[in-house]
Amino acid sequence: MSTPLQTNTTKLNELKTKVNNLPDQNPPTLLQERTVVSTTVQQEVLPDEGYDGFSKIIVNAIPNGEEMSF
16 A cells, blocks of 8 residues: 555656656747837737747836836
8 A cells, every 4th residue: 555655756756757758849939028118108018929928128217207106
Protein backbone atom coordinates (compact mmCIF):
# COMPACT_ATOMS: atom_id res chain seq x y z
CA MET A 1 0.00 0.00 0.00
CA SER A 2 1.48 3.33 -1.02
CA THR A 3 1.40 6.44 1.12
CA PRO A 4 -0.14 9.71 -0.09
CA LEU A 5 3.37 11.17 -0.40
CA GLN A 6 4.53 8.30 -2.60
CA THR A 7 1.39 8.61 -4.73
CA ASN A 8 1.89 12.38 -5.15
CA THR A 9 5.56 11.95 -5.98
CA THR A 10 4.73 9.34 -8.62
CA LYS A 11 2.08 11.59 -10.16
CA LEU A 12 4.44 14.59 -10.16
CA ASN A 13 7.16 12.54 -11.87
CA GLU A 14 4.65 11.37 -14.51
CA LEU A 15 3.61 14.99 -15.10
CA LYS A 16 7.25 16.11 -15.34
CA THR A 17 7.89 13.44 -17.99
CA LYS A 18 4.87 14.59 -20.01
CA VAL A 19 5.98 18.25 -19.82
CA ASN A 20 9.53 17.36 -20.87
CA ASN A 21 8.12 15.51 -23.89
CA LEU A 22 6.10 18.49 -25.15
CA PRO A 23 7.34 19.83 -28.50
CA ASP A 24 9.39 23.01 -28.54
CA GLN A 25 7.45 26.19 -29.21
CA ASN A 26 7.59 27.00 -32.94
CA PRO A 27 7.82 29.71 -34.06
CA PRO A 28 9.48 31.53 -31.15
CA THR A 29 7.49 34.22 -29.35
CA LEU A 30 7.69 37.54 -31.20
CA LEU A 31 7.75 40.49 -28.81
CA GLN A 32 7.47 44.19 -29.60
CA GLU A 33 8.81 47.33 -27.93
CA ARG A 34 6.43 50.27 -27.77
CA THR A 35 6.60 53.88 -26.58
CA VAL A 36 3.41 55.64 -25.54
CA VAL A 37 2.67 59.13 -24.24
CA SER A 38 0.79 59.62 -20.99
CA THR A 39 -2.59 61.29 -21.26
CA THR A 40 -5.33 62.21 -18.84
CA VAL A 41 -7.60 59.51 -20.28
CA GLN A 42 -7.32 55.74 -20.12
CA GLN A 43 -5.51 54.09 -23.02
CA GLU A 44 -5.41 50.50 -24.17
CA VAL A 45 -2.06 49.46 -25.59
CA LEU A 46 -2.05 46.29 -27.67
CA PRO A 47 0.74 44.73 -29.71
CA ASP A 48 0.64 45.20 -33.46
CA GLU A 49 -0.61 42.36 -35.62
CA GLY A 50 1.92 39.57 -35.86
CA TYR A 51 3.35 40.18 -32.36
CA ASP A 52 2.61 37.96 -29.36
CA GLY A 53 3.14 40.62 -26.69
CA PHE A 54 5.56 43.25 -25.43
CA SER A 55 9.16 43.01 -24.33
CA LYS A 56 9.15 46.64 -23.16
CA ILE A 57 6.72 49.55 -22.94
CA ILE A 58 8.10 53.05 -22.32
CA VAL A 59 5.56 55.57 -21.03
CA ASN A 60 6.69 59.12 -21.75
CA ALA A 61 5.64 62.07 -19.62
CA ILE A 62 2.56 64.13 -20.45
CA PRO A 63 3.48 66.69 -23.15
CA ASN A 64 4.32 70.27 -22.14
CA GLY A 65 5.08 69.26 -18.54
CA GLU A 66 1.41 69.24 -17.55
CA GLU A 67 0.85 67.61 -14.18
CA MET A 68 -2.02 65.30 -13.39
CA SER A 69 -4.04 66.00 -10.29
CA PHE A 70 -5.93 63.27 -8.51
